[in-house]
Amino acid sequence: MSEKTPAATPYSAQAETHQVLNQPASLLPFNTWHSDGTLQYWSQRFGVTNSADLASYGGLCGGTLAEAGFLANKYKPEFHSHDRFGNRIDEVCFHPAYHQLMQTAITYGLPAAPWLKPCAGAQVARAALVYQHMQADAGSGCPLTMTYASVPVLQQAPPGAADWLGKVLTPGYDPANKPYFAKAGLTIGMAMTEKQGGSDVRANTTRAYPLTADEYELVGHKWFCSAPMCDGFLTLAQTDPGLSCFLLPRWRPDGSKNQFYIQRLKDKLGNCSNASSEVEFRGAFAWRIGDEGRGVRTIIDMVALTRFDCMLGSAGLMRAALAQALHHTAGRCAFGKPLQQQVLMQNVLADLTLDSEAALALSLRAR
Numbered sequence: 524m525s526e527k528t529p530a531a532t533p534y535s536a537q538a539e540t541h542q543v544l545n546q547p548a549s550l551l552p553f554n555t556w557h558s559d560g561t562l563q564y565w566s567q568r569f570g571v572t573n574s575a576d577l578a579s580y581g582g583l584c585g586g587t588l589a590e591a592g593f594l595a596n597k598y599k600p601e602f603h604s605h606d607r608f609g610n611r612i613d614e615v616c617f618h619p620a621y622h623q624l625m626q627t628a629i630t631y632g633l634p635a636a637p638w639l640k641p642c643a644g645a646q647v648a649r650a651a652l653v654y655q656h657m658q659a660d661a662g663s664g665c666p667l668t669m670t671y672a673s674v675p676v677l678q679q680a681p682p683g684a685a686d687w688l689g690k691v692l693t694p695g696y697d698p699a700n701k702p703y704f705a706k707a708g709l710t711i712g713m714a715m716t717e718k719q720g721g722s723d724v725r726a727n728t729t730r731a732y733p734l735t736a737d738e739y740e741l742v743g744h745k746w747f748c749s750a751p752m753c754d755g756f757l758t759l760a761q762t763d764p765g766l767s768c769f770l771l772p773r774w775r776p777d778g779s780k781n782q783f784y785i786q787r788l789k790d791k792l793g794n795c796s797n798a799s800s801e802v803e804f805r806g807a808f809a810w811r812i813g814d815e816g817r818g819v820r821t822i823i824d825m826v827a828l829t830r831f832d833c834m835l836g837s838a839g840l841m842r843a844a845l846a847q848a849l850h851h852t853a854g855r856c857a858f859g860k861p862l863q864q865q866v867l868m869q870n871v872l873a874d875l876t877l878d879s880e881a882a883l884a885l886s887l888r889a890r
């Protein structure tokens with residue numbers, strides 16, 4: 524009797540074409556606070572005594588908020604100029620994950636906590652929150668930062684806009700497209716940049732026409748206005764004595780839509796969850812804040828704080844990349860060893876770690 528060769532399993536009976544080998548598991552879930560000894564060290568060193576909220580936020584930033592960040596960047600904000608009946612609405616619609624990010628950060632006091640309780644270490648604790656949030660999603664970090672940074676300017680608001688500050692400091696998020704006076708919590712944006720000037724805002728051509736002592740109508744354009752669903756915007760426009768600072772609400776005090784028109788959203792390479800837009804003011808109502816001709820002096824208090832957060836944001840992104848690199852190289856082998864044990868890879872990881880830790884230390888020290 525001749526021996527029979529076993530019949531090969533037909534392809535159609537095989538479940539998969541191959542086994543998945545030598546791929547690390549997902550880094551998520553992890554805790555951006557517990558896994559970051561450097562963050563804990565510098566936070567404590569610069570005055571943070573209670574880290575319970577930071578640790579709990581770290582669990583979210585390495586878990587549900589990180590997942591929300593992926594979704595909010597994948598499903599980009601959409602601009603709707605009109606409703607289906609043809610009415611102008613200037614509305615940007617976001618994926619629910621974006622609102623989850625905003626809601627959670629505001630509940631944790633990311634824009635308001637150090638203003639409400641200005642004790643030693645309060646600004647550093649907030650910075651540590653921002654640093655962790657940026658690892659989950661940088662886009663929502665933009666309106667959160669601008670809202671936080673607007674506080675020193677809103678403290679100088681004229682009587683007509685006096686109730687804005689309290690609502691900016693309220694830890695409640697209301698994304699509805701409705702007037703500021705019908706909301707408990709408000710968010711604030713910043714519209715300075717124009718096409719012809721960029722960072723040289725003295726070249727701005729937007730013009731402000733006085734209605735009363737501190738109420739004006741603004742006419743002009745802004746080449747960059749991120750998070751245009753904010754409830755109000757600190758902006759710059761020319762008056763006779765020169766560039767002046769204004770608070771421009773999305774809705775006028777009489778409850779009608781302000782003449783604030785979104786032209787389009789920017790088509791950006793990154794920072795996708797953040798709707799950055801180009802806008803026009805066509806006689807838009809605004810309150811002046813600070814003296815006429817002192818616009819840069821007035822708004823610079825906000826701008827400076829947003830630039831501090833740019834440092835934190837960059838440091839947070841570096842940390843996010845480093846955490847992925849450390850995790851990936853521990854979970855993947857090449858040439859017989861985990862990548863993390865290969866000498867040249869150790870050089871790369873050491874360089875990344877040094878840069879990342881230095882960026883964090885500098886940013887927290889600057890707070």
Ligand SMILES: Cc1cc2nc3c(=O)[nH]c(=O)nc-3n(C[C@H](O)[C@H](O)[C@H](O)COP(=O)(O)OP(=O)(O)OC[C@H]3O[C@@H](n4cnc5c(N)ncnc54)[C@H](O)[C@@H]3O)c2cc1C
Pocket residue numbers: 712713714715716720721722723747748749750791794799
């Ligand atoms: C994602 C994103 C969101 C933004 N959101 C907003 C927003 O919400 N509101 C808003 O008002 N703006 C916003 N901006 C605009 C941003 O603030 C401007 O891009 C910035 O002010 C620089 O202006 P610019 O791009 O026209 O560059 P320019 O001013 O033309 O500068 C070009 C280059 O020259 C450098 N430079 C400028 N002046 C000097 C100098 N004196 N010495 C040496 N170098 C110099 C700059 O650093 C830059 O590298 C946003 C930009 C981005 C990318």
